[in-house]
Amino acid sequence: MDGMMDKAAFPAGAYCDAVARIIAAGQRMDRFGWVPATAGNISIRLPDGTLAITRSGGHKGLLGPQGVIRVDAAGAPLLPADRPSAETLLHCQVYAHDPAAGAVLHGHSVASTVLSMAGGNELVLEGYEVQKVFAGQDTHAARVSVPIFDNDQDIARLCRVVAPHLDAMRAGYIIRGHGVYVWGADMDVALARLEGLEFLLACELERRRMR
Numbered sequence: 001m002d003g004m005m006d007k008a009a010f011p012a013g014a015y016c017d018a019v020a021r022i023i024a025a026g027q028r029m030d031r032f033g034w035v036p037a038t039a040g041n042i043s044i045r046l047p048d049g050t051l052a053i054t055r056s057g058g059h060k061g062l063l064g065p066q067g068v069i070r071v072d073a074a075g076a077p078l079l080p081a082d083r084p085s086a087e088t089l090l091h092c093q094v095y096a097h098d099p100a101a102g103a104v105l106h107g108h109s110v111a112s113t114v115l116s117m118a119g120g121n122e123l124v125l126e127g128y129e130v131q132k133v134f135a136g137q138d139t140h141a142a143r144v145s146v147p148i149f150d151n152d153q154d155i156a157r158l159c160r161v162v163a164p165h166l167d168a169m170r171a172g173y174i175i176r177g178h179g180v181y182v183w184g185a186d187m188d189v190a191l192a193r194l195e196g197l198e199f200l201l202a203c204e205l206e207r208r209r210m211r
């Protein structure tokens with residue numbers, strides 16, 4: 001890690017702390033089965049505005065320090081030979097849109113994959129106590145809409161589709177047949193939101209099975 005840290009740019013230990021948090025987040029997501037095979041990606045915004053983000057193609061539950069690299073705010077790797085997540089631009093988009101965002105998580109759960117393939121352009125969550133984990137939700141009676149966007153291998157194009165909806169999002173979004181994007185002020189908040197959203201998606205899936 002030493003060679004990757006620009007010690008002049010931020011407080012001592014900030015990069016190492018971000019790497020440790022990303023590794024721990026990957027392990028936690030893996031325990032829930034949300035990052036099968038090489039799925040998912042994880043990032044943290046560093047004090048100088050660059051990002052620590054997972055390298056493309058690794059198992060996110062088995063990350064070591066070398067599995068995390070730095071990119072600039074536009075997604076370009078600081079070390080040109082590094083290959084960041086194929087979905088880096090979606091992370092950059094969240095940070096550019098929300099100055100308060102400090103961590104972004106992307107996972108491929110069964111529930112998000114299956115529910116988003118059932119049709120429709122949103123999932124509406126209503127009546128669940130756990131929805132209070134999302135910003136601005138004070139009651140289970142509120143209605144939380146989670147937008148669903150069609151999957152696209154052209155991530156820049158996908159960013160343009162997502163962009164107009166970011167302001168209204170309370171709980172992140174789902175890419176159809178693919179997975180969820182969630183963020184928060186720091187990794188703990190982002191993980192709590194991801195866990196809350198995945199719990200609610202699992203409930204929705206279970207309710208549809210019961211019908």
Ligand SMILES: CSCCC(=O)C(=O)COP(=O)(O)O
Nearest residue numbers: 038039040041056057085086
């Ligand atoms: C086998 S998962 C396909 C790629 C993907 O959707 C993903 O989340 C992981 O891509 P990355 O480049 O971040 O490893």
Ligand SMILES: [Zn+2]
Nearest residue numbers: 039040178179
């Ligand atoms: Zn993905």
